[in-house]
Amino acid sequence: MSNGTMVCKLNGYANGNSITGKSNGISNGTSNGSSNGLSNGLSNGSSNGKANGLPKGLSNGCSNGLSNGLKKTSPGEESSSVKLIEEYEATPFIIIVLCYISYVILNFFGHLRDFLRNTGIEKNKCAVERNRPGYVPLYSNYESFYTRNIYRRICHGWNQPICSLPGTTIDIMDRDTDDYNWTFRFPGTTSKCINMGSYNYLGFAENVGPRADEVQESILKYGTNVGSPRHEFGTLDIHHKLEKLLAEFLQVEDAVVFGMGFATNSTNIPALAGKGCLLLSDELNHASLILGCKLSGATIKVFKHNDMTDLEAKLRQAIVEGEPRTSRPWKKIIIVAEGVYSMEGSIVNLPEIIRLKKKYRVYLYLDEAHSIGAIGEHGRGVCDYFGLDTKDVDLLMGTFTKSFGSAGGYIAGSKQLMNHIRLHSHSFGYASSMAAPVAQQILGVLKTIMGTVGDGEGQRRISRLARNSRYFRQKLKQLGFIVYGNDDSPVVPLLIYFPGKIVAFVAGAKKLGVATVGAGYPATPLIESRVRFCLSASHTKEMLDKALEVTSILGDKFALKYSRRTRNTCNIEY
Amino acid sequence: MEWLNWNSITSYLRSSLGYHILLEAFLLLIVVYLMFLRKKKSRRPAKLSEKEKQLLIDEWKPEPLAPDIPSDHYALNPKIVTSKYGKHIIVDGKKCLNLATHNYLGLSDEKSLEDAALNGLRKYGVGSCGPRGFYGTVDIHLELESRLAKFLNVEEVILYSYGLSAVASAIPAYAKKGDVIFCDEGVHFAIQKGLTASRSTIKYFKHNDVDDLHRLLIEQEKFDNKNPKLARVIRRFLVVEALYMNYGDICPLREMMELKKKYKVRIFVDETVSFGVLGEHGKGITEHLNIPIEDIDHISSTLEHAISGYGGFCAGTTFIIDHQRLSGLGYCFSASLPPLQVAVAIAALDMLENKPDLTEKLRSNCINMHQKLSRLLSCRVHGDPISPVKHLRFSKELSSYDVETEQLEKICDHAHQKGFALAISRYLDEEVLKNRPSIRLLINASLEETELTEICDVIGEAFDKFIIL
Numbered sequence A: 001m002s003n004g005t006m007v008c009k010l011n012g013y014a015n016g017n018s019i020t021g022k023s024n025g026i027s028n029g030t031s032n033g034s035s036n037g038l039s040n041g042l043s044n045g046s047s048n049g050k051a052n053g054l055p056k057g058l059s060n061g062c063s064n065g066l067s068n069g070l071k072k073t074s075p076g077e078e079s080s081s082v083k084l085i086e087e088y089e090a091t092p093f094i095i096i097v098l099c100y101i102s103y104v105i106l107n108f109f110g111h112l113r114d115f116l117r118n119t120g121i122e123k124n125k126c127a128v129e130r131n132r133p134g135y136v137p138l139y140s141n142y143e144s145f146y147t148r149n150i151y152r153r154i155c156h157g158w159n160q161p162i163c164s165l166p167g168t169t170i171d172i173m174d175r176d177t178d179d180y181n182w183t184f185r186f187p188g189t190t191s192k193c194i195n196m197g198s199y200n201y202l203g204f205a206e207n208v209g210p211r212a213d214e215v216q217e218s219i220l221k222y223g224t225n226v227g228s229p230r231h232e233f234g235t236l237d238i239h240h241k242l243e244k245l246l247a248e249f250l251q252v253e254d255a256v257v258f259g260m261g262f263a264t265n266s267t268n269i270p271a272l273a274g275k276g277c278l279l280l281s282d283e284l285n286h287a288s289l290i291l292g293c294k295l296s297g298a299t300i301k302v303f304k305h306n307d308m309t310d311l312e313a314k315l316r317q318a319i320v321e322g323e324p325r326t327s328r329p330w331k332k333i334i335i336v337a338e339g340v341y342s343m344e345g346s347i348v349n350l351p352e353i354i355r356l357k358k359k360y361r362v363y364l365y366l367d368e369a370h371s372i373g374a375i376g377e378h379g380r381g382v383c384d385y386f387g388l389d390t391k392d393v394d395l396l397m398g399t400f401t402k403s404f405g406s407a408g409g410y411i412a413g414s415k416q417l418m419n420h421i422r423l424h425s426h427s428f429g430y431a432s433s434m435a436a437p438v439a440q441q442i443l444g445v446l447k448t449i450m451g452t453v454g455d456g457e458g459q460r461r462i463s464r465l466a467r468n469s470r471y472f473r474q475k476l477k478q479l480g481f482i483v484y485g486n487d488d489s490p491v492v493p494l495l496i497y498f499p500g501k502i503v504a505f506v507a508g509a510k511k512l513g514v515a516t517v518g519a520g521y522p523a524t525p526l527i528e529s530r531v532r533f534c535l536s537a538s539h540t541k542e543m544l545d546k547a548l549e550v551t552s553i554l555g556d557k558f559a560l561k562y563s564r565r566t567r568n569t570c571n572i573e574y
Numbered sequence B: 001m002e003w004l005n006w007n008s009i010t011s012y013l014r015s016s017l018g019y020h021i022l023l024e025a026f027l028l029l030i031v032v033y034l035m036f037l038r039k040k041k042s043r044r045p046a047k048l049s050e051k052e053k054q055l056l057i058d059e060w061k062p063e064p065l066a067p068d069i070p071s072d073h074y075a076l077n078p079k080i081v082t083s084k085y086g087k088h089i090i091v092d093g094k095k096c097l098n099l100a101t102h103n104y105l106g107l108s109d110e111k112s113l114e115d116a117a118l119n120g121l122r123k124y125g126v127g128s129c130g131p132r133g134f135y136g137t138v139d140i141h142l143e144l145e146s147r148l149a150k151f152l153n154v155e156e157v158i159l160y161s162y163g164l165s166a167v168a169s170a171i172p173a174y175a176k177k178g179d180v181i182f183c184d185e186g187v188h189f190a191i192q193k194g195l196t197a198s199r200s201t202i203k204y205f206k207h208n209d210v211d212d213l214h215r216l217l218i219e220q221e222k223f224d225n226k227n228p229k230l231a232r233v234i235r236r237f238l239v240v241e242a243l244y245m246n247y248g249d250i251c252p253l254r255e256m257m258e259l260k261k262k263y264k265v266r267i268f269v270d271e272t273v274s275f276g277v278l279g280e281h282g283k284g285i286t287e288h289l290n291i292p293i294e295d296i297d298h299i300s301s302t303l304e305h306a307i308s309g310y311g312g313f314c315a316g317t318t319f320i321i322d323h324q325r326l327s328g329l330g331y332c333f334s335a336s337l338p339p340l341q342v343a344v345a346i347a348a349l350d351m352l353e354n355k356p357d358l359t360e361k362l363r364s365n366c367i368n369m370h371q372k373l374s375r376l377l378s379c380r381v382h383g384d385p386i387s388p389v390k391h392l393r394f395s396k397e398l399s400s401y402d403v404e405t406e407q408l409e410k411i412c413d414h415a416h417q418k419g420f421a422l423a424i425s426r427y428l429d430e431e432v433l434k435n436r437p438s439i440r441l442l443i444n445a446s447l448e449e450t451e452l453t454e455i456c457d458v459i460g461e462a463f464d465k466f467i468i469l
């Protein structure tokens, strides 16, 4: 993961479904002097239409080689090869050493204090079990050691309650602690911050406006509860409307919706695979996907994050060897991957996966939780971003908690497959179906994104988000931070490595008016703690500049500008 | 010089003779080992050439992702609802009295819940746009958690955004591989999935059979006595439902508590149906049977049934519940419950606290209905008289499962025409069923005496008509 820039070659991937006759560039007038040959290369070499559907970066006049998520290596060449650039700047060695030392110190003091607690010198503030003498201890020692001695020290960086809409700005309730984070009290004040923590990619977390008004009507008409699964009486007409529109948006035959994104994965993968099937899962897949794979009873193999060579090797090996022990051929093989990885900010190498999938006749389950709405020229997710046909992905999954500002999840694909899911999905059979206001919010947003209402509002937001993402990421890199992932991804992980610095950064940023979130072990590798910014279409340039300024101040204060790369000194245009 | 040399050499040889033998023995062992290994290897297929591999790959025929399915399946032709899920419900264009969806206290129609939802919408929007850890905690999440904790008289409550995932996330947060879970064989599907996810050893006992549970516990004790080292680390859990969704009967919890204490197992009680229903104030089975709530290790329930909202929750001591805030998968890795749904649940809780006659009315409706249904000839009612969930079956077993289902479907259609919504209790194919098919009748507090009589008449008439003698 931390071995320099990862470059994946995408050779002639479009596999005969090229979309022709589209001009490139998100056309909002920022193409000043694009000397990097991106737009040239795209229009020159596309004799076979391959290059047409490529993601279109904003050319911003800076040709520093890494500024575009996709670059053409040799414009005009016969077989146009395109590079998907995902950056993982190597961790400086000294940082690795210091980081481990920091964990050693934390562990040392943890054990010391445990010793003091056990001898009764220090008061034990942990919750202890009462009235259960003689029972086998409920928690393993290691688990509780981590929570007690490391997490507790820094836990005020998470779970901060808010008391407003999770919109462009949020009101965070201030918390105080008198006992080093064992308990909190609320003095009743709030801090207004620019919200760079919520997954409000398109800015549809709204409480006024036409969509909110429609939601209000739906509450009056349908109420807020359902109390019945889809197999019984849980189907509202609005669910059918939503499923139909969603299929149209995704350009597939059919779609089904569920009340929770997490459960969409964990309760539907078991309906698709079972004993004798193989699931090839990306190592950084979300917990819900992993749980779904486990519950299915199928064999699970993990491939390196976004590493297509590894995936192909594992695929070949699996098909050749068959099931372990019996060597029986696999019934089916499903690749399970995400569109945009929320902890890495990387975009899946979809063209290559689709090539492999076709070559080996395996299936693909793609979780677009963070990419649907947020990526692609029309907000249709990674397929749109790469200009690929959504029908090439067997199962398109996504959630409505992010770009849609609502709740729930969906699966989309062929009619037959969706019917199979309708019959066998656990959620469909047993869980209360999606509540009406939640469904209505999604419908409203979908219509806006598709442009049937709102006068191009949806398209404006999508372009705005793309612009914000590129601007913010490039600026951060210019400031000397190590930022992971793809330049087009709206999730921006900024590496700070040390566990202690996570909370220093998050708390510091909050004081200066910017809300961010931190992530550390076990959500990330031990020495790769990071803070994460989620961009939104509702952020203005001024807000981004303020956030950058704050980040830079904190970066100097806590020595976070680790990057050893030569910095791009050009002016980065918004 | 020579002499000295000779001497030293012979003494060296003599002393090293032992080593020699050792060395030779060692070499021999290696030879045997290699031969053995060779033999083993030769049994394995020879290494495949690239060409052969390619051939295997070309020959591989995967199964289709989805098999062909019958197009007349009920899941593909659902009844469509176009109204609130209240006392009445519009199904396929016809207004019916609703006996098919979970709304025990009849709160769906309450104006205060609607107002709460609208206020929530206008303050917080719809989605929370993040998990609880990442600014997805809104002030009213904390309020609802502490209100529920106070209502149940427990230390802590944790909210989930989906009823199904509360118990399914809670069980694997504690029970791990190697642990033992004793579980009633009649538990509902979400619990079954929680059990699978835990990867523990699951021991099912017969539904509501305390003796059978005792037998399993004694077996376990014998095993523990033989393996005292293992016994010190194997956690033991007992998982039951308070009021069984698939049976409508109540768990003999008092007897189970005795066993629990004797054999030191932790008990997880699922109150999906019983929360808001059992007990004088609707606090669930502990209130109903007068069991101290501290004795229960873990309670899980839903906000989708009696509360008429959305989501689920778990309750217990801080020591137990707090663990889920870092280990409950559905809690940590999913966006929090939409704030407007939280507002609805708070409003419903207000109703529950301020109107104790609601649960009283529900209870009397349930008992009343039960008595009426017991008098029918072709229809048998299953479940406890005070349960709002009643399973209706033919009094006599028909020729097969499918025939019974078909006849029950006709009964539902008949009732629908008469203006009553009845639902067959549906199960997925993969669930191993212990029961004959049934109509799951759901009683709520807003039904009146005359309506109960009407319902009973229609049911009786339909069962008489469609029973195949």
Ligand SMILES: Cc1ncc(COP(=O)(O)O)c(C=O)c1O
Residues within 6 Å of the ligand: A260, A261, A262, A263, A265, A286, A288, A338, A342, A367, A369, A370, A399, A400, A401, A407, A408, A409, B333, B334, B335, B336
């Ligand atoms: C990749 C992925 N899948 C699924 C989910 C779960 O979605 P939801 O929050 O709607 O339950 C998430 C949420 O964080 C996610 O990142």
